Amino acid sequence: MNLLSVKNLSKKYPAFELKEVSFNVKQGSIMGFIGKNGAGKSTTLKAMLNMVHPDSGTIEMLGKDFNQNEAWCKQNIGVVLGGIDYYPKKKLKTITKVTSRFYEKWDDEKYQQALKLFELDERKTVDQLSAGMRVKYLIALALSHHARLLIFDEPTSGLDPVSREDLLMLFEKLVQSGDRSILFSTHITSDLEKCADTITYIKDGTILASEDREAFVRHFQYLKDNESDPELSLEDIMVHMERKKYDESIAL
Ligand SMILES: Nc1ncnc2c1ncn2[C@@H]1O[C@H](COP(=O)(O)OP(=O)(O)OP(=O)(O)O)[C@@H](O)[C@H]1O
Structure with a gap:
């Protein structure tokens, strides 16, 4: 069962567009939401929660349509944005x-x-x-x-390494019972290596992938410069993915 289901969420700003964002957060799991600065992480979270008005899309939380049950959903979720x-x-x-x-x-x-x-x-x-x-x-x-559903925007970014580790352990403990789920955005990919079950990667307002962590890592190994190179970490994957753009712009 999914505690959160986001379908085709779109939001257009004058200079940015969130394009048909879709992903699911399974009950009892931790999802890490990654993407570089300005990729659309906060906009996704805000649009999901009607904190900015989305242009289209449907959101289900805890099995109910968010728009039709906003007050009920807000009673049953914990949000830090x-x-x-x-x-x-x-x-x-x-x-x-x-x-x-x-x-x-x-x-x-x-x-x-x-x-x-x-x-x-x-x-x-x-x-x-x-x-x-x-x-x-x-x-x-x-x-x-x-x-039952916790949504945090960069919860670990201002924390010292000890507090970060403590918080990640707490996240794992919170989902252990199998009832709760956590969705959190972060730039600190090592946090995800420690605790994320699934990873959703957004780039320029578009979801590139949303899958189990191991599958996610396998999916992006094609970015390796050489077949014989060691497996790319989450950080390597982001750097390789985003660096391509700089290379292209340098070539212009
Ligand atoms: N209220 C707004 N009006 C116009 N544009 C906005 C507004 N809020 C955000 N944007 C634009 O939307 C884009 C995505 O911003 P967003 O805050 O979602 O990125 P992010 O992935 O959370 O970035 P970061 O990692 O830096 O927090 C940016 O280009 C930003 O300038």
């Missing part, structure tokens, strides 16, 4: 109080566990948190209402 920079002087405690009112299944015990895990002090104000602490706080909120 962007920061909390607009409340710099607010204490975490205050933001949590407001957030918790929105969720029918808010679980204060889970929230306290997450705060402890991330070593966060909710008496602090947002501007007293480091960039990594802000991300951790948003993730703590997203984990506190029994969400």
Whole structure:
């Protein structure tokens, strides 16, 4: 069963187009969403969630049509897109109080566990948190209402290596029961080597591939310069794929 199904999602900006994006996130799995700067990762996530209005496409979350069941879906998913920079002087405690009112299944015990895990002090104000602490706080909120689908935009990018490793281990633990799924975008391909079951790769608004990690890696071995070269890693695959463009532009 898929906890998320994105079909033909399109969005046109004056200088960028998201083109018929389709992929599925299976129940109990972690999907890594990769692509270079400006490839369309955040636009995909925002358009899926109606945070920017898509031109077309259908989204199913937890078996329901997102557009027809938006309020229900939002109760049952956890999302971290962007920061909390607009409340710099607010204490975490205050933001949590407001957030918790929105969720029918808010679980204060889970929230306290997450705060402890991330070593966060909710008496602090947002501007007293480091960039990594802000991300951790948003993730703590997203984990506190029994969400079955978690959607994170670059959750590991501001974290130190130890916190990153901890978060990835937590991701694995979260999906272990088989009920939940995680979709997260990242530039740090080594994160995906550690925990992603499937990988979706977007380039210039088009999905190039969306498959199990091993199949994904096999799929792109044709990019090797020589047959005898060692297997390309995820990072090598992205660099080879994107470098082609620079080579072409240099040739112009
Ligand atoms: N509100 C907007 N209006 C016009 N163009 C936009 C808007 N938001 C994003 N874009 C454009 O859409 C393209 C894709 O941006 P997007 O933020 O989705 O990329 P991304 O893959 O998330 O990049 P990054 O890895 O740098 O975060 C970019 O060319 C960007 O300029």
